[in-house]
Amino acid sequence: MTDPKTNIVQAGIGIDPAHASVAPPIYLSSTYVWPNPTDKGAYDYGRTKNPNRDILAGALAELDGGAGAVVTSSGMAAIDLVLNLISADDLVIAPHDCYGGTHRLLTHRAKQGRIRVVFVDQTDAKALEAAMANKPALVMIETPSNPLMRVVDVAAICTAAKSAGAISVVDNTFLSPLRLKPLELGADIALQSTTKYINGHSDIIGGCVVAKSEDHVEKLAWWANAAGVTAAAFNCHQTLRGLRTLALRLDAAESNATAIAEYLQTQEAVARVYYPGLKSDPGYDLVQIQQSGPGAMVSFEIKGGLDAATAFCRSLEIFKLAASLGGVESLICLPETMTHAGMAESARREAGISESLLRLSVGIERESDLLADLSESFAAIS
Ligand SMILES: *Cc1c(COP(=O)(O)O)cnc(C)c1O
Numbered sequence: 001m002t003d004p005k006t007n008i009v010q011a012g013i014g015i016d017p018a019h020a021s022v023a024p025p026i027y028l029s030s031t032y033v034w035p036n037p038t039d040k041g042a043y044d045y046g047r048t049k050n051p052n053r054d055i056l057a058g059a060l061a062e063l064d065g066g067a068g069a070v071v072t073s074s075g076m077a078a079i080d081l082v083l084n085l086i087s088a089d090d091l092v093i094a095p096h097d098c099y100g101g102t103h104r105l106l107t108h109r110a111k112q113g114r115i116r117v118v119f120v121d122q123t124d125a126k127a128l129e130a131a132m133a134n135k136p137a138l139v140m141i142e143t144p145s146n147p148l149m150r151v152v153d154v155a156a157i158c159t160a161a162k163s164a165g166a167i168s169v170v171d172n173t174f175l176s177p178l179r180l181k182p183l184e185l186g187a188d189i190a191l192q193s194t195t196k197y198i199n200g201h202s203d204i205i206g207g208c209v210v211a212k213s214e215d216h217v218e219k220l221a222w223w224a225n226a227a228g229v230t231a232a233a234f235n236c237h238q239t240l241r242g243l244r245t246l247a248l249r250l251d252a253a254e255s256n257a258t259a260i261a262e263y264l265q266t267q268e269a270v271a272r273v274y275y276p277g278l279k280s281d282p283g284y285d286l287v288q289i290q291q292s293g294p295g296a297m298v299s300f301e302i303k304g305g306l307d308a309a310t311a312f313c314r315s316l317e318i319f320k321l322a323a324s325l326g327g328v329e330s331l332i333c334l335p336e337t338m339t340h341a342g343m344a345e346s347a348r349r350e351a352g353i354s355e356s357l358l359r360l361s362v363g364i365e366r367e368s369d370l371l372a373d374l375s376e377s378f379a380a381i382s
Pocket residue numbers: 074075076077099101102142171173174193194195196205206207
């Protein structure tokens with residue numbers, strides 16, 4: 001069997017039956033000609049099935065080691081899609097520090113009476129055990145957490161979910177299957193916002209759900225078609241193009257992130273660094289056990305409060321002030337006023353998010369240039 005890194009480069013290459021193009025063509029057609037009225041071809045309607053979506057789904061399913069994948073119009077569509085696997089009033093357990101969009105979706109689906117939800121600190125074994133005793137139907141897992149990069153034991157939570165009779169779902173957006181393989185660690189479902197590392201170029205919104213069982217794949221594909229949340233052909237084409245270089249991009253970004261985290265630790269103006277690739281980080285040991293790398297997201301607290309944090313962001317030139325992650329370019333964000341502004345201030349403080357916490361999505365630029373950009377900004381605000 002060829003290596004996954006080879007497979008994602010090769011997916012869909014040289015399969016064009018019409019003109020033998022090396023790169024797969026984009027099939028924009030919304031509908032397809034039937035050979036006769038009682039016999040449709042492989043494709044009939046674009047919402048249901050599309051060749052570009054199928055190539056991408058095949059590559060993503062193989063990368064995660066699943067029975068199949070459903071490619072959706074966004075990461076949020078992927079998360080909402082898996083909620084179709086449970087019934088009204090079923091209980092969902094989610095991390096208390098999960099992605100803000102996930103928190104909003106689950107909270108409001110619960111307000112509508114579609115599901116019940118409890119948010120739990122999944123690093124707290126007692127709290128998790130108590131939540132599991134309430135017989136959840138679905139357990140959501142996210143690692144590392146955002147923005148504090150807390151690492152949770154995926155295998156242990158999946159085992160607990162299984163004994164409680166729940167479906168375990170890992171949002172693997174921050175790491176990708178090249179750093180953490182949820183299905184191998186016991187999860188039933190791995191999902192991602194492909195907007196981030198999978199596409200990697202900050203130019204499409206997308207998502208995917210990979211399931212271990214054929215049964216889940218069938219149900220998810222049925223709902224994706226029924227609700228119309230499948231991704232557009234162009235976005236799938238673009239995402240497959242990005243996916244081909246995932247291994248190279250992640251290696252480069254992670255190596256830069258490690259250098260940056262080590263540099264930040266030495267800075268007088270930095271109160272604390274959060275990066276599970278550092279030996280001093282509480283997540284370091286778990287990363288060695290369950291991951292093939294710590295990823296490329298780094299957070300740190302700057303001394304001097306919100307004013308210092310704001311001034312630091314404004315002084316940077318290479319790091320752009322924006323609220324996404326996983327692209328080739330380096331970004332910085334201030335969770336206090338950006339990604340986590342929707343949270344109540346007290347909830348932010350309780351979650352450990354201070355007003356001077358900064359989050360970096362480290363890109364693949366030259367390490368020396370990124371370090372120089374940071375050090376010039378420290379000098380500018382001191
Ligand atoms: C971005 C993100 C999402 C949502 O994905 P979209 O593609 O923006 O809809 C979900 N989970 C995590 C962890 C994310 O970072």
